Amino acid sequence: MTPTLQIFLIISAALFSIGLLAALSRRHAIFILIGIEMMLAAANLNFIAFWRFNPGSLQTTGVMVAIFSIAIAAAEAAVGLALVIAVYRHYRTTNVDQLDQLKG
């Protein structure tokens, strides 16, 4: 079976949906972070797939963008984890149902 763009896009969409579901349904902040990381991974997979199945794929532009994005994701994960730890120290919980300070 020859890999085609469609297969990659379907896998990417599935990965994104799983990540979204995790971000929306889990109550633990760490799982939400993991969900967000999964959505970012789906986006990266899209970048790579579109680059690979493109006529001008000899250049390394797509890979560069993906690597850049992963670096940003790492930084974002660090910031997110720091936030979670700070929130936990303050509220003694990481359950997002109890963190409703944005309430209008």
Place this chain on the structure above:
Amino acid sequence: MNRWIFDSLWLIPTIPLAGSLLILSVNDSRRPAAVALAITGQIAALTLSVFAFLPTLHTPGFRVVQNFTWFTFGENALRLGWVLDPLAAVMLMMIALVGLCIFVFSIGYMAGDKNFTRFFAYLSFFSGAMLGLVIANSLLLLFIFWELVGFASYLLIGFWIERPSAAAAAKKAFITTRIGDMGFFLGMVWLYHSSGTLLFYDEGHGCVENAGLAMLGVSATFIALLIFCGAMGKSGQFPLHVWLPDAMEGPTPVSALIHAATMVAAGVFLVARVYPLFSLGASNGVTPSLTVVVWIGVTTALMAALIAIAQADIKRILAYSTVSQLGLMMVSLGVGGVVAGMMHLLAHGFFKALLFLGAGSVIHGCHGEHDIRKMGGLHRLMPVTFSTYAIGMMALSGVPLFFSGGWTKEEILHVTAHWPASPIPYYLLLAGVVLTALYMTRQIIYVFFGRQRAASERGHESPLVMTMPLIALAICAIFFSVVLAPAWPWLHDYLTGEPVRFDVARLIQPMLFLSLVLVGAGVAFGVWMYREVGAQDGRRPADIDPLEFAQPKLFRFLENKMWLDELYGYTVIAFSWVAARLSDWMDRYFWDSLVRAFGGLGQLFGIVTKGFDERGINAGVDESTIGARRVGRAISRLHSGQVQTYLSIIAIGVLALLLFYAWLA
């Protein structure tokens, strides 16, 4: 030098007026400063008056005018000016000199008063206004000063404002003279309308010069009579004389300066100043306006002399005598003797000021007592006051030869005797001469002779500062006759503008003997009648006036001033009371209800708008705010603070957007 004084005439009234303002700013603890300012101002005015007087001596009929434009409106200009002629010059001298004597006298008389400096400020103010009055060359300027002296008189009559009688007298004086002044003002307006100028002298175009008079014609009579109304008010002529005796409520120096020597003579001066208006179109020296002047004058002279006989207040007697003498001057002017009238005015200024100051000295010596029935025997206690008072009394009575009043009175009798219209004023004036001698004899016997009574027992002579002006004025009263006597009628010829001639033969005239007989009769009758005042005489008790004993009804009539105040009370004052009540009623019920009706309309409109506001606009605003709040509450429920809820909404939104684009494609 002469040029300078003509240009600086305005300084004469200005210096005392400025002095008055300065004195007002002086604290009462600095009395010497106030006195120094007042006396310096007066001396300066006197000096300038002398400088102004000297050039007028050289040329007979001398006259200098200084006119200037006050303001212009359209093509017309309102012009004012100063005039220096013999009439103004002698008045300046008299006012400044008498004023100076009275200022000095006041230092002693007012020494114990708590408003000492204010008194001198007012006196200076009066002096300045009076000096300005006599040198005004415009009827308007004269009127301004005329009102200023009236105002000064008001202030000074009511000087002891804490006394209700003084406040009432000040009001009475002000209002009574205002009635006359209204006539004066109307006359002035009419004169301006007819002749187009209010200047007296303006190189032939003034209102009392030929060109100006020619434009007047018949209206001159009415204008003259209207102006005479002002003179009647100011000079206390019947029927507007009622304020002058009441004005004696003021301090005695005020009575001497304002209500005897100067201001009340302003009416006579005014008539003399605008005399051509009165005499325009005269046939044989008689015009309707002059005839009115004569009869008013005669009535006043005789009535006041009669009332004076029955008065008990030392100052009121003198006040009525002033009214009487002013009447005499008016008669003189009316019959054509302008010069005789002015001469009497000047002589009267000196001896009446002397008499008032003498009365002030007596009151001072008797510790504020005014009632002559409580005095007596003062000639031993107050020798200087007595001798000067006697000189004043003889000058007023018209004793011939040695006293100024005698010469001028004879002059007046002389011109009145030759009045072609009627001989009656002449005989009435002769009766007036006898009456004058009689009431003055009565007063002097009551005050200075006989036994000492209640008020005079502790009497004492006044200090030097008060007796010196008395002596000065007594000397003036005697030596003034030098320039009055017909042998060398210097003042007469100076005023008429003729060269002076000396003729001893003219000294002795029939009028002299007639005068002597009349005055002698008056004095003798007085001495006989009042020989035993203050003591029991036959069936008459000691405290009853001899005239009252003989003629109680007549005495009561005269004592109550011929019931004129009561007559006014029941007529003029009652009328104004009714008019005032009527206006009050109109104001309260008619005009007020109109105003209230309009107010009610406004209120009604207010109520309507208020209802509209509350029910309409306010309700709408309320409803919309309630709605907004409800919406806000509903929306705020969405803000749960649950980040996942927000995120799921975003996800749903993105999904919906995706489906929408998919459907579009």
